[in-house]
Amino acid sequence: MASVSFRYIVDDVDAAIEFYTQHLGFSLELHPAATFAILSRGELRLLLSAPSGPGGASQPMPDGRRPEPGGWNRIQLQSEDLDGLVESLRGAGARFRNDVVSGIGGKQILLEDPAGNPIELFEAPRT
Secondary structure, three states: OOOEEEEEEOOOHHHHHHHHHHHOOOEEEEEEEOOEEEEEEOOEEEEEEOOOOOOHHHOOOOOOOOOOOOOOOOEEEEOOOHHHHHHHHHHOOOEEOOOOEEEOOEEEEEEEOOOOOEEEEEEOOOO
16 A cells, blocks of 8 residues: 555644654654654654645635644544553543544544644454
8 A cells, every 4th residue: 555645734743743653653754844744654644734834734725714723634543452542642641522432333532633633543343
């Protein structure tokens, strides 16, 4: 599988780097400016962009709307032990939008990064 890139707008690129590398297993690939970084986890490339800066990610749309953090689109990271991961993240002060939801497709919870962007943590059902 080719790598897939996903962009998040974040308030503080350095805080986001710390969060994703310390708690979610990402590696820092490139951090050429205070307003931009590339992280990776397997085939996933996470592009972190500040809402201001010279790049295209921060530019206003023709109707005046500006990119901002905290929407509902999200990456999904799988876990073999969702309850253990949630407990560890809560202990580290992480914020969640909800509690673990269990259903026919497995269990999930929405974690927020430091800018309020959601990350879906998911555990498939055991067969």
